Amino acid sequence: MAETLTSVAIQQVKVYTEQLQRGMFVSRLDRPWTHTPFALQGFYIRDLEEVRQLQKYCRYVYVDITKTVGDVGANLRRLKRLNAGEGREPAALSSRNRAKAPANIPCRPVRVSHQAYPPPVSARKVASQAQKLFRQLEICLHEVMVQVSSRGPLPITQVTAVVEELVDNVLRSPDAAAWLARIRAKDEFTYKHSMRAGIWAIIFGRHIGLDRHELVLLGLACLLKDVGKLHLDDRVLRAGRRNAKVEREYRRFVDHSVKLLSAEPRLDPQVVNIVHCHCERHDGSGYPRGLRGDNIPVLARMCGIVTFYDEATNPRGEAFPVAPSRAVAQLYDLRGIAFHEQLVVEFIQAIGLYPTGTQVELSTGEVAVVVEQTYHHRLRPRVMVVLDCDGQKLPKPRLVDLAVDDDRKQRLIERGKLGPGDKITILQDLEPSKYPDVDVAAVRDRYLLQNRGIGAALTRLFSR
Numbered sequence: 001m002a003e004t005l006t007s008v009a010i011q012q013v014k015v016y017t018e019q020l021q022r023g024m025f026v027s028r029l030d031r032p033w034t035h036t037p038f039a040l041q042g043f044y045i046r047d048l049e050e051v052r053q054l055q056k057y058c059r060y061v062y063v064d065i066t067k068t069v070g071d072v073g074a075n076l077r078r079l080k081r082l083n084a085g086e087g088r089e090p091a092a093l094s095s096r097n098r099a100k101a102p103a104n105i106p107c108r109p110v111r112v113s114h115q116a117y118p119p120p121v122s123a124r125k126v127a128s129q130a131q132k133l134f135r136q137l138e139i140c141l142h143e144v145m146v147q148v149s150s151r152g153p154l155p156i157t158q159v160t161a162v163v164e165e166l167v168d169n170v171l172r173s174p175d176a177a178a179w180l181a182r183i184r185a186k187d188e189f190t191y192k193h194s195m196r197a198g199i200w201a202i203i204f205g206r207h208i209g210l211d212r213h214e215l216v217l218l219g220l221a222c223l224l225k226d227v228g229k230l231h232l233d234d235r236v237l238r239a240g241r242r243n244a245k246v247e248r249e250y251r252r253f254v255d256h257s258v259k260l261l262s263a264e265p266r267l268d269p270q271v272v273n274i275v276h277c278h279c280e281r282h283d284g285s286g287y288p289r290g291l292r293g294d295n296i297p298v299l300a301r302m303c304g305i306v307t308f309y310d311e312a313t314n315p316r317g318e319a320f321p322v323a324p325s326r327a328v329a330q331l332y333d334l335r336g337i338a339f340h341e342q343l344v345v346e347f348i349q350a351i352g353l354y355p356t357g358t359q360v361e362l363s364t365g366e367v368a369v370v371v372e373q374t375y376h377h378r379l380r381p382r383v384m385v386v387l388d389c390d391g392q393k394l395p396k397p398r399l400v401d402l403a404v405d406d407d408r409k410q411r412l413i414e415r416g417k418l419g420p421g422d423k424i425t426i427l428q429d430l431e432p433s434k435y436p437d438v439d440v441a442a443v444r445d446r447y448l449l450q451n452r453g454i455g456a457a458l459t460r461l462f463s464r
Contacts, residue, residue: 012063015061022045024063024068024072025063026044029057032353042064110298116210122372123448130180134195137162137198138195140162143155144227148231156264159223160216163198163220174203178351181200193311195223196314197222197306203350204302204346218274218302221271221278221300231252236250261275275303280295280304304339331347353429357440359429359435359440360427362424362427368383380406384400402426
C-alpha cells in the first residue's frame with residue numbers, strides 16, 4: 001500500500017480504489033461529489049458494496065487518517081509519520097503540480113443547513129412573477145448606471161425592494177430564477193453579469209440555509225459590486241489580455257465601487273464590506289488588500305464564487321455561453337486555493353451538475369434541455385427532448401422526468417421485463433455552440449408558460 005499513498009494535506013492520504021478497506025473515512029473524491037451518488041460530508045467504508053461503488057465512479061479517493069478506525073487507521077498514521085520523517089515531498093505536491101494543489105490555509109467550517117427552507121414548488125407556479133422581477137431588476141440596474149454616470153443618488157430603496165421580492169421568489173422555487181440566470185440575450189447590456197451573479201448567489205445562499213436578511217444583503221452586493229467599473233476607461237474594461245499596468249488600473253474598480261456605495265446612507269454597511277472583499281482570494285492572492293482564509297467574510301467568499309462561475313460560463317466577447325461542466329471543473333480545481341473548499345462543494349451542489357437551461361446529450365443519442373431540477377435526484381432532472389439521435393428537430397418536443405422514468409424502469413427491470421440499458425441517463429452536457437439553432441429561451445417559455453396563453457412566437461423552439 002505504501003507505494004500508492006500520497007499525502008495531500010496534514011490529515012489526508014490518497015488511496016487508489018482497489019486498495020480501499022473497511023474502516024477508512026473517505027473525505028474527498030477525485031471528482032466533484034455531485035458527479036457521484038455519495039454524500040457530500042464524507043463517509044466511513046462499511047462493506048464491500050461501498051468499495052465497489054467507489055471503484056465504479058473513482059480511480060482514487062482521499063482518506064482522512066485521523067478519522068479512519070481499526071488497524072488500517074493505525075497503519076495509515078504510522079506510514080504518514082514515516083514519510084514525514086524521511087522528508088519526502090509527495091508526488092501530488094511536486095513542483096510541477098504545486099500550483100493546483102489545495103493550499104493548507106486554516107479556515108473555520110461554514111455553518112450549513114440544507115433543511116432551512118421547505119422543498120421548492122414547481123418553477124411553473126412562480127415563473128411569471130420571476131420574469132416580472134427580472135424586468136424590474138433590469139430597470140433598477142439601468143437606473144443605477146445612469147445615476148452613477150451622472151453623479152446622482154443611487155436608487156437604493158427601489159433596488160432593495162426588488163431584491164427582497166427576488167429572495168422570496170427564490171425561496172419558493174430556485175429553478176424559476178435559475179432560468180433567468182441561464183438565458184443570455186444577444187443584445188444584453190454588460191450589467192446582466194451582475195444580475196446573473198445575484199441570482200446564483202441567492203440560490204447558493206438558500207441551499208446552505210442563510211436567513212432572509214443575509215440573502216438580501218448578498219443579492220444586493222452581487223448586483224452593485226461592479227458599479228465602480230463605470231469610472232474605468234473603456235480600453236481597460238474591454239482589454240482582452242491585461243498587462244500589469246492595465247491590470248492595476250482595472251483592479252481599482254473595487255475601490256471606486258466602495259467609495260460610491262459608502263456614500264449611500266440607506267445602504268447597509270455589510271453590503272459595502274461584501275463588495276470590498278469579493279475579489280479577495282482564499283490563499284491571499286486577491287485584491288485590493290490580499291486578505292486570506294477567515295479574514296474574508298463568508299458572504300464575500302460566496303460573492304466571489306458566483307462571480308467566477310458566471311464569468312467562466314459567459315466569457316466576455318464570446319457569442320455563446322460555455323457548458324456548465326467546464327466552469328464547474330475550473331472552479332473545482334481552485335478549491336482550497338482561490339476559494340474556500342467547503343463553499344465550492346456546496347455551490348456545485350446548489351446549482352447541480354446540470355443546471356436548469358443546460359443542453360445535454362442523453363443515452364438515447366437525443367439532445368435535450370434541462371428544464372427543472374429534481375432536488376433529491378440531482379443527476380436525474382426534468383428535460384425537454386428537442387433533437388432526435390440524428391440531430392434533427394423533433395416535430396413535437398417531449399418532456400421527460402428522468403427521476404420518474406428511472407423509478408418506473410427500475411421496477412420493470414426487477415420484474416425481468418427490461419434490462420439496465422433501457423434506462424435513460426444523461427451522458428454529458430453540451431457546449432451551446434454545438435447546436436446553435438436550439439432556442440433555449442423558447443424551450444423555457446414552452447415549459448414554464450405553455451399553459452398561460454403565450455403566443456406561437458414564444459412557443460417556437462428554433463430560431464429561423
